[in-house]
Amino acid sequence: MTTALAVRNLRKSFGGLQVTSSVNLLVEAGERRLIIGPNGAGKTTLFNLITGEIPPDAGSIALFERDITRVPSRRRTHLGIGRTYQIITLFPRETLLRNVTLSLLGLSPRRWNPIVRLDRQASLVRDAHEVLARLGLEALADRPVAETSYGERRRVEIAMALAQKPRVLLLDEPFAGLSLEERRDVLRLVTGIPRDVTIVMIEHDMDVALDFAERITVLHFGEVVVEGTRAEVVAHPRTREIYLGE
Amino acid sequence: MSVSLLLAINSITLGGLLFLLSAGFSLIFGLMKIPNLTHGSFFMLGAYLSTTLIARGFDFWTAALVAGVLVAVFGTIVERLILRRLAGAELAQVLVTLGLSFMIADVCLMVWTGDPIRIDTPAALRGTTSVMGLGFPIYRLAVSLIAVVFAAGLWGLLDRTRLGAMIRAGVDDAPMARVVGIRVSRLFTVVFGLGAWLAGFAGVIGGPILSVYPGLDQEMLPLALVVVILGGSGSLLGSFVGSFVVGFLYNFGQAMFPELAYVVLFLPMLLVLVVRPQGLFGRQAV
Amino acid sequence: MKRFALAAALVVLATVPLWVGSTYYVNIASQILFYAVFALAVNVLAGYAGLVSLGHAGLFGIAAYAAAKIMTSGHGHLAVAAGALAVTLAAAAVFAVLALRGTGLGFVMITVALGQIVWGVAYRWISLTNGDNGITISGRPSPFGLSLASPRGFYWATLAVFLLAVASMAVFVASPFGASVRGTRDQPRRMNALGYHVWMIRFLAFVLSGFWTGVAGLLYLYYNQFVSPQAVTLTASAEALLMVISGGTATLLGPITGAALVVVMKNVASAYIERWNFVLGAIFVAIVVFMPEGLVPGVARLVRRSPLR
Numbered sequence: 001m002t003t004a005l006a007v008r009n010l011r012k013s014f015g016g017l018q019v020t021s022s023v024n025l026l027v028e029a030g031e032r033r034l035i036i037g038p039n040g041a042g043k044t045t046l047f048n049l050i051t052g053e054i055p056p057d058a059g060s061i062a063l064f065e066r067d068i069t070r071v072p073s074r075r076r077t078h079l080g081i082g083r084t085y086q087i088i089t090l091f092p093r094e095t096l097l098r099n100v101t102l103s104l105l106g107l108s109p110r111r112w113n114p115i116v117r118l119d120r121q122a123s124l125v126r127d128a129h130e131v132l133a134r135l136g137l138e139a140l141a142d143r144p145v146a147e148t149s150y151g152e153r154r155r156v157e158i159a160m161a162l163a164q165k166p167r168v169l170l171l172d173e174p175f176a177g178l179s180l181e182e183r184r185d186v187l188r189l190v191t192g193i194p195r196d197v198t199i200v201m202i203e204h205d206m207d208v209a210l211d212f213a214e215r216i217t218v219l220h221f222g223e224v225v226v227e228g229t230r231a232e233v234v235a236h237p238r239t240r241e242i243y244l245g246e
Numbered sequence: 247m248s249v250s251l252l253l254a255i256n257s258i259t260l261g262g263l264l265f266l267l268s269a270g271f272s273l274i275f276g277l278m279k280i281p282n283l284t285h286g287s288f289f290m291l292g293a294y295l296s297t298t299l300i301a302r303g304f305d306f307w308t309a310a311l312v313a314g315v316l317v318a319v320f321g322t323i324v325e326r327l328i329l330r331r332l333a334g335a336e337l338a339q340v341l342v343t344l345g346l347s348f349m350i351a352d353v354c355l356m357v358w359t360g361d362p363i364r365i366d367t368p369a370a371l372r373g374t375t376s377v378m379g380l381g382f383p384i385y386r387l388a389v390s391l392i393a394v395v396f397a398a399g400l401w402g403l404l405d406r407t408r409l410g411a412m413i414r415a416g417v418d419d420a421p422m423a424r425v426v427g428i429r430v431s432r433l434f435t436v437v438f439g440l441g442a443w444l445a446g447f448a449g450v451i452g453g454p455i456l457s458v459y460p461g462l463d464q465e466m467l468p469l470a471l472v473v474v475i476l477g478g479s480g481s482l483l484g485s486f487v488g489s490f491v492v493g494f495l496y497n498f499g500q501a502m503f504p505e506l507a508y509v510v511l512f513l514p515m516l517l518v519l520v521v522r523p524q525g526l527f528g529r530q531a532v
Numbered sequence: 533m534k535r536f537a538l539a540a541a542l543v544v545l546a547t548v549p550l551w552v553g554s555t556y557y558v559n560i561a562s563q564i565l566f567y568a569v570f571a572l573a574v575n576v577l578a579g580y581a582g583l584v585s586l587g588h589a590g591l592f593g594i595a596a597y598a599a600a601k602i603m604t605s606g607h608g609h610l611a612v613a614a615g616a617l618a619v620t621l622a623a624a625a626v627f628a629v630l631a632l633r634g635t636g637l638g639f640v641m642i643t644v645a646l647g648q649i650v651w652g653v654a655y656r657w658i659s660l661t662n663g664d665n666g667i668t669i670s671g672r673p674s675p676f677g678l679s680l681a682s683p684r685g686f687y688w689a690t691l692a693v694f695l696l697a698v699a700s701m702a703v704f705v706a707s708p709f710g711a712s713v714r715g716t717r718d719q720p721r722r723m724n725a726l727g728y729h730v731w732m733i734r735f736l737a738f739v740l741s742g743f744w745t746g747v748a749g750l751l752y753l754y755y756n757q758f759v760s761p762q763a764v765t766l767t768a769s770a771e772a773l774l775m776v777i778s779g780g781t782a783t784l785l786g787p788i789t790g791a792a793l794v795v796v797m798k799n800v801a802s803a804y805i806e807r808w809n810f811v812l813g814a815i816f817v818a819i820v821v822f823m824p825e826g827l828v829p830g831v832a833r834l835v836r837r838s839p840l841r
Contacts, residue, residue: 051725077727089722091715102715105708106726114709114740121708164726281637283644328821336637337584338820341777344586344770345816352810464766468648471641505659508652512645516630519642523633 002064004029004168004198010049010059012042012222019045020222022059027168029064030195034213035202038242042222043202044086047170051083052076063168078107082166084157086173086202090145096156097141100128103163131163135189151182158189169193171201175208183208210234218242251380253497259386259455261493262393266448267466268473269400269485270441276417276480278434279336280329283343284321285445286467287350292317292446293458294354297363306368306450314447321442325435347463355460365453389451396444397486404482413437417480469496472515478525487527545691549684558683559755564795565687565694566751571775571787572701573744578773579782580710581737582717584640586769587627587647591742593654593764595620595749600667600759601660609673617746624742628735635720647769654761666760669753680754690751697744701784704740713737714782767809774812778819780829 007025011018020042027033035043048054050061052073060069068076091099104124105111119125132138135155140148145156154174161169174190175183187208193199203209210216216233218226226236233239271285292313299309324346332338367385374381404410415423416433424430449458456462473492477484492511499510518525549558570592577583599616607615631642654661661667672680680686704710715723716730724730753759762768771794779790794812801811823830 053721053725074724074727074729077725083725085722089719089725091718091722093718098711102711102723103726105711106723106728108708110708111712111728112709114704114707116708117706118708118711119706160722160726275637279637281640328817331821336640340584340586340637340640341773341816341820345813345820348767348770348809348813348816350813352807352813356807468645471645475641475645505657506653507656508649511652512649515645519630519633523638 002029003027003062004031004064005050005200006060006062006065007046007050008060008062010046010061011057012045012049012054013057018222020049023219023222023224025217025224027198027200029198031198032212032214033198033200034209034216035200035219036204036206036209036216037219040221041219043219044172045222046219047083047172047200047202050170051081077164077166080167081170082161082164082168083170084161084172084174086176088150088153088157090153090156090160092146093144095142095144096132096137096148096159097125097128099145099156100131100159100163101125103160104128104131107164128163131159134162135159136185151178151185154178154182154186155189158186162193166197168198168200171199171203173202173204175203175205187212249501253501254494255382255386255390257494257497258390258490259493260496261490262390263448263452263455264469264473264492265393265486265489266396266444266451268470268477268489269397269482270437270444271470272474272477272479272481272485273413273417273437274441275474277413277437278329279334280339280438281336281343282438282441283340283467284324284347284350285441285470286463286465287347288317288321288442288445289449289452289466290354290458290463291320291350292449293365293453293456293462294358294363294449295446296450296453297358297365297458300365306366310447310450313450314443317446317449318439318443322435322439325438329438330431330434347467351460351463358458360460362457362459364457365450367454385454389455392451393489397482400482409433409436469511472512474525475515476518476525478527481525481527484525484527488525542695545695546688548691549687555683558687560795560799562683562687562690562755563799564792565690566748566755567772567775567795568788568791569694569697569744569751570748570772571779571791572697572784573741573748574772575776575781575783575787576701576704576713576737576741576744578776579786580705580713580717581734583631583635583734583738584773585631585643585741586640586766586773587631587643587645587650588741588745588772589764589766589768590647590650591620591624591627591745592749592752592768592772593650593759593761594623595746596753596759596763597654597661597667599750599753600669603669604667609675612673613750616750617743620742620746620749621739624739624745625735627742628738632731632734632738643769644766647764647766651761651764651766654764661761664761666758666762668758670757672754672757686755690755693747693751697747698784698788700744705784709733709736767812770816771812774816774819778815783829786829 003026005025005027007023010020010023012020023046037043049056052071056069060067062068063079063081068079071079091102101118101124104127108124110121129138129141132141135158137152137155137159140152145153158174171190174186178186183205190199191212201209201212210230213230215227215229217224218233218239220242225242226233226238267285267289271282274280274282295313295316296309299312300306304312328342329339332342371385371388373384375384404413412423412428412433415428416430469492473485473488476491477488491514495511495514496507500507503510548561552558552561574585574588577585595616598619599612602612602615627646630646631639634642655663672686674680675689678685678689680689712728712733715728716733720730752763775790775794776787777790778793779788780786797811798808802808
């Protein structure tokens with residue numbers, strides 16, 4: 001088994017506040033990992049550190065055994081890290097098709113081309129349609145994001161990341177704000193992602209997320225307090241103490 | 247008296263005036279995130295208003311205070327009627343304040359004509375005083391002293407009063423300040439009015455040194471911008487240090503490299519931008 | 533329909549000197565065209581990249597001054613054009629590196645400061661720029677045998693450049709790079725996460741904007757055969773921005789309409805009222821408060837809503 005993602009002794013503080021203190025996280029290739037923890041546990045910060053959107057104070061990050069601690073965040077995308085945002089971060093004025101096309105274009109050298117027409121880039125447009133079809137959004141391809149429902153936008157968030165065929169996919173609360181039915185749809189979608197994609201998910205909704213996770217990491221005050229299989233973590237007294245407030 | 251001593255005094259005087267101008271600009275920018283491009287106009291408007299007041303028989307200091315109040319009233323109206331509607335729309339604020347500055351400049355041109363107007367130095371402060379055998383122009387010393395007193399007063403206001411604590415909280419994190427029950431909207435009006443008053447007042451007491459003429463606004467505004475970029479927005483200490491740095495650069499630059507005075511003035515700003523974009527004393531990037 | 537409208541517009545534009553009659557109006561038409569090029573350039577940044585520059589008159593002036601200096605030192609028109617554009621591109625790159633240290637308001641402030649430096653140099657560095665008296669050049673070029681000395685000749689040459697600018701903008705907007713630029717305006721964080729080099733995209737957009745600003749500055753110099761610090765003031769930068777905003781940002785037609793509006797207002801208004809600055813300021817305030825999206829999108833919205841359609 002190769003290690004898809006290896007985070008070692010990662011530390012970050014804002015001002016005087018330690019947001020993550022010496023986090024270690026090893027995720028095997030193909031694994032489905034769930035990260036849970038109360039608000040302010042440093043979960044999203046951990047994602048931002050892994051993608052490189054914020055620099056760590058200390059520690060290292062490796063992607064498939066390659067050290068990427070000093071690699072700029074946009075390059076990490078090219079190396080195979082994909083992510084979604086907890087707060088929807090799409091291009092509201094553009095259509096769904098254009099959103100996904102922008103995602104595909106991000107990895108293509110064609111993104112610098114100032115002469116050709118983007119909507120005539122047949123391969124990009126075809127791939128974008130395919131991704132939308134996979135997420136059941138094909139019918140909305142020509143609709144601007146601003147005119148879609150919240151649940152649809154959550155799915156576009158995932159489409160943006162999936163379009164880039166990441167090797168490691170970081171999902172930041174993909175079920176946030178969804179109805180029960182929508183949650184089930186998104187779960188089906190996430191479980192349908194092939195095994196060559198390693199998935200790390202932050203989620204509050206234990207009912208849905210537990211089904212998905214193989215291993216669970218519990219983060220509390222910027223530290224990994226419990227880690228193990230689903231059964232181990234659920235049974236662990238510290239989990240109950242921290243997460244369930246018992 | 248040696249030339250460089252004279253230059254140093256002029257630098258300190260200009261620094262003092264710039265501090266009065268830029269402290270308000272910096273607070274408005276830091277607290278309200280409004281790039282108030284009418285700030286130079288407030289300075290000029292204060293000076294022009296005082297010339298009329300003095301012509302009507304007011305003495306200099308009363309005229310300075312009253313002109314400051316008139317400018318503050320005007321500023322408050324602008325804030326309440328226009329800027330308030332544009333909260334968060336930075337581009338719109340840039341355009342509106344710029345548009346207003348053009349309108350103010352044109353109205354001033356219409357009312358006070360295009361000729362420079364001298365403001366007489368108050369009689370008690372004319373001439374020079376001798377300190378350790380060197381002659382110092384009294385009025386310039388007085389202006390520097392006023393700036394220092396205002397700096398201390400503003401520092402006291404910000405650091406020691408409830409109002410100051412609220413302003414500081416607002417500069418650091420306006421949404422949070424709102425959450426803890428600070429009436430940020432009223433605070434904005436107070437700060438904008440205070441900033442406008444300081445600018446108007448500075449325009450008047452700068453009058454005997456700079457006199458008043460069309461274009462004074464566009465000359466002062468970039469200086470205030472440089473001060474804020476140098477010192478960091480929302481930082482009183484930054485404004486203070488930045489003002490004197492600019493005061494010295496401007497005077498010595500003009501004396502030593504008359505053709506490149508502007509370049510000398512702006513180079514340190516560019517340097518700060520490259521090395522430390524949040525300014526020397528600022529916490530956030532501009 | 534669209535093609536027909538485009539062809540009709542081309543015919544109208546090409547025949548302007550034949551039907552407007554007096555050279556006064558031909559000259560105004562020329563002014564509209566080169567200011568439209570300037571406005572299109574500013575629009576690349578303010579409209580598509582979401583970066584508002586109040587220092588573009590500085591670049592415009594650098595082009596004009598560079599051309600004037602090269603010409604007065606006795607070089608031919610080809611050297612003038614190439615040299616002026618090269619200098620402007622270099623200046624735009626420097627402006628971009630510095631201004632991109634800030635975003636949002638920081639960007640605006642830095643461009644104001646940069647613009648004022650250029651103004652200060654134009655005004656004070658008398659041995660280089662001749663200060664307030666400005667630099668006068670003699671003669672316009674005659675490319676491909678078309679003499680630009682006459683108002684008509686100048687108009688047609690300016691029209692050719694203008695059409696080239698519009699075409700290049702249309703291509704840019706529809707291109708992948710154009711989409712990248714708009715992406716960095718709307719969602720820079722996501723763009724970075726998608727693998728785009730946000731800083732480089734903005735930098736290149738700035739340089740592209742600088743290029744067409746330089747072209748406009750060159751045309752301005754040839755038109756007036758004179759350049760002074762007046763061309764480099766903050767007011768001049770604001771005017772360019774007003775053209776973009778009044779017409780409508782991030783559209784092709786908007787900046788052109790805005791340029792026409794401002795040039796006509798300036799020439800017509802100045803004939804009746806001497807308070808151009810007051811009018812300019814008032815338009816600024818009115819547009820921002822009442823029609824923030826600009827004339828072209830504003831009118832388009834009204835037309836869409838009208839029951840006649």
